[in-house]
Amino acid sequence: MQIRHSTHPDQLQEFDTDQLRAHYLVEDLFVAGEIKVVYTHEDRIVVGGAAPVPGQALTLGSYGPLRTSSFCERRELAALVIRGSGSVSVDGTEHKLGTRDCVYVGQGAVDVQFHAAEDDTHFYLFSTPSHASFPTAVARFDEVDVLNMGSPDTANVREIRKFVHADGIRSSQLVLGVTRLAAGSVWNTMPPHTHDRRTECYLYFDLPADQRVIHLCGEPQRTRNMVVRNEEVVISPSWSIHSGVGTHAYTFVWAMGGENQAYDDMDQVAVTELR
Numbered sequence: 001m002q003i004r005h006s007t008h009p010d011q012l013q014e015f016d017t018d019q020l021r022a023h024y025l026v027e028d029l030f031v032a033g034e035i036k037v038v039y040t041h042e043d044r045i046v047v048g049g050a051a052p053v054p055g056q057a058l059t060l061g062s063y064g065p066l067r068t069s070s071f072c073e074r075r076e077l078a079a080l081v082i083r084g085s086g087s088v089s090v091d092g093t094e095h096k097l098g099t100r101d102c103v104y105v106g107q108g109a110v111d112v113q114f115h116a117a118e119d120d121t122h123f124y125l126f127s128t129p130s131h132a133s134f135p136t137a138v139a140r141f142d143e144v145d146v147l148n149m150g151s152p153d154t155a156n157v158r159e160i161r162k163f164v165h166a167d168g169i170r171s172s173q174l175v176l177g178v179t180r181l182a183a184g185s186v187w188n189t190m191p192p193h194t195h196d197r198r199t200e201c202y203l204y205f206d207l208p209a210d211q212r213v214i215h216l217c218g219e220p221q222r223t224r225n226m227v228v229r230n231e232e233v234v235i236s237p238s239w240s241i242h243s244g245v246g247t248h249a250y251t252f253v254w255a256m257g258g259e260n261q262a263y264d265d266m267d268q269v270a271v272t273e274l275r
């Protein structure tokens with residue numbers, strides 16, 4: 001388990017490209033036959049990747065820094081299939097998931113296993129601390145409500161789907177959804193926002209291997225950027241905007257943990273205020 005420490009916004013001004021990437025970008029999460037996890041002290045979120053091969057399930061263990069006997073002893077977890085299809089077994093109950101479907105696993109689950117139904121199946125894992133147990137539940141990409149956002153003039157036509165949230169799958173603090181850009185649209189979350197009460201992570205996917213997303217971070221009046229590949233995660237501390245422009249359309253998982261679950265609790269930043 002890799003550890004990322006929290007950072008102060010002033011530090012961002014001192015970071016060079018490599019330091020910026022070392023603190024906020026998570027690469028190489030998806031390795032065939034392995035589970036990879038990264039613990040950030042920003043709201044104690046754990047992000048991970050599970051890439052089982054068909055016929056060989058992967059079991060989620062606990063990790064030294066958690067000091068628990070099972071991963072979900074004091075945590076809740078969401079697993080979303082970003083590529084392929086498969087199932088997640090939670091204490092013996094199998095939940096079949098197609099591409100872009102998600103299972104929420106409540107605190108207290110002991111035995112969590114990932115099974116691939118086809119080659120190149122990738123599960124994205126997102127976990128936050130939890131001090132109350134909520135039922136394990138599945139949300140399907142094609143069944144959750146869709147919010148249409150953006151316009152062709154600003155190249156940001158996109159569909160926002162909320163999976164784990166106050167009016168969907170209930171959780172202790174975890175909030176998660178998927179945003180998909182229309183062909184020809186490239187901007188997400190523009191105009192951008194911050195939410196001082198939550199940390200947010202973006203996992204970009206469905207981006208062709210030879211394309212990139214230029215992800216914008218930092219305080220609104222002193223932004224920085226990182227060039228991001230397919231299936232990489234960006235950690236956004238609560239003081240940072242989180243927005244990006246692709247060289248091609250893409251999809252991303254946005255997921256948060258923190259003080260509240262109110263999606264609308266955002267401080268919007270006008271495009272003209274950015275620097």
Ligand SMILES: O=C[C@H](O)[C@@H](O)CC(=O)C(=O)O
Binds near residue numbers: 160177189254
């Ligand atoms: O806090 C919420 C998140 O940043 C995302 O839901 C924004 C997003 O998906 C978008 O505008 O494209």
Ligand SMILES: [Zn+2]
Binds near residue numbers: 193194195200242
């Ligand atoms: Zn946000």
